[in-house]
Amino acid sequence: MASTADVHTRLPQRFERPSALAFLAYAAGIALVVWSLDGAGWSFGELIRGIPTLGDFFSRSWPPSTERIESLSKALIETFQMAVSGTLTGIAVALPLSILAARGLTGSRILGTASRGLFALFRTVPDLVWALIFVIAVGLGPFAGTLAIAVDTIGFAGRFFAESMEDADKGPAEALRAQGVRRSDAIFCSIIPAAMPSFITTSLFALEKSVRSSVILGLVGAGGIGLELKVAMDMFDYQTAATIIMMIFVLVLVVEQAGSFARKRVIEG
Numbered sequence: 001m002a003s004t005a006d007v008h009t010r011l012p013q014r015f016e017r018p019s020a021l022a023f024l025a026y027a028a029g030i031a032l033v034v035w036s037l038d039g040a041g042w043s044f045g046e047l048i049r050g051i052p053t054l055g056d057f058f059s060r061s062w063p064p065s066t067e068r069i070e071s072l073s074k075a076l077i078e079t080f081q082m083a084v085s086g087t088l089t090g091i092a093v094a095l096p097l098s099i100l101a102a103r104g105l106t107g108s109r110i111l112g113t114a115s116r117g118l119f120a121l122f123r124t125v126p127d128l129v130w131a132l133i134f135v136i137a138v139g140l141g142p143f144a145g146t147l148a149i150a151v152d153t154i155g156f157a158g159r160f161f162a163e164s165m166e167d168a169d170k171g172p173a174e175a176l177r178a179q180g181v182r183r184s185d186a187i188f189c190s191i192i193p194a195a196m197p198s199f200i201t202t203s204l205f206a207l208e209k210s211v212r213s214s215v216i217l218g219l220v221g222a223g224g225i226g227l228e229l230k231v232a233m234d235m236f237d238y239q240t241a242a243t244i245i246m247m248i249f250v251l252v253l254v255v256e257q258a259g260s261f262a263r264k265r266v267i268e269g
Contacts, residue, residue, distance in 0.1 A: 061242035068240060072228060076247050078142055079224035080255075082217075083210040086146040090153025091203050094119075097154070098161035099187060116162070122155025131217040142223030149210045149217070157206045164198035165191050204259040211255045215248050 101115035130148035138144050165187075192199075218226020225244055232241040 057238060061238040063239065064243040064246060065237070065239035066243065069243070072225065072240075072244060072247060075218075075225040075228050076251060079214045079218065079226070079248075080211065080251060082142050082145045082149060082224055083207065083214045083255075086149025086214070087153050087203070087207045087210045089146070089150040091157050091206065093150070094154045094158035094161055095199075098158045098165065099192075101158065101162040102165040103162075115158070119155050119158045119162075122151050123159065124155075127152040127213050128216060128220060131220050135221050140221040140223075144221070145214055145217040145223045149213060152213065153206050153210060156209065157202050160202040161195070161199060164195040164202070167195075200262075204262055208252075208256050208259050211252055 097115045097118065100111045101119060103112060127148050130151050131145055134144035134147040138147070214224050215226045215229075218224035218228070219230045221227060225248065229241060229244045229248075232238070232244060
């Protein structure tokens with residue numbers, strides 16, 4: 001038989017009794033969850049009653065329609081073009097701004113604070129809001145969506161670019177500086193090459209994010225296949241809507257798989 005000591009070592013440890021402050025924190029967290037569910041109108045009854053309606057939608061969506069497959073394919077290509085061009089534009093702008101935003105690189109607190117604030121602004125405002133703003137500025141169409149994706153990419157990629165440069169080994173750059181090399185040359189010859197794998201990974205993630213975003217932006221008139229999806233749903237043309245959803249799924253899946261493969265090649269060298 002096992003000894004008493006062996007039994008005690010196998011028993012799971014008891015949870016420590018929380019302090020009064022921790023207990024209040026747990027209670028506040030539970031109250032926040034309950035309050036959020038109540039404010040969101042969460043109802044299992046409504047969910048169950050909605051299942052037949054959802055089943056009716058799927059039955060009316062099958063089989064998907066292939067009547068407009070050519071025009072829908074052009075809209076899907078437009079969506080992908082928006083994502084690629086917007087992402088590349090955003091990365092091109094984010095890189096120099098991230099050099100200014102990275103702490104300890106340029107030595108300018110004013111420029112660093114301004115760049116980080118700009119990144120925070122671009123990340124805080126949703127890309128759908130940017131799309132609405134650019135639709136007002138440049139009109140309906142893919143250009144407005146491209147600009148919205150570019151701004152969103154600047155905020156997303158710029159933050160991670162700056163953090164990657166902050167985390168890079170500063171030893172080689174300091175050695176170059178000690179030999180009289182200019183600060184900018186040390187950054188481009190040492191810091192940026194060290195952070196380049198992270199730059200590429202972040203850029204690929206940004207592209208995947210942009211492909212999904214470009215679909216949603218079409219709902220507000222910013223071009224792409226999202227507009228076709230909105231029209232199909234408004235006209236109760238569920239078979240065409242099913243076709244569009246399947247095409248979007250394939251596009252997102254292909255981009256994500258390609259991005260995953262590229263990231264593995266970058267990481268593994």
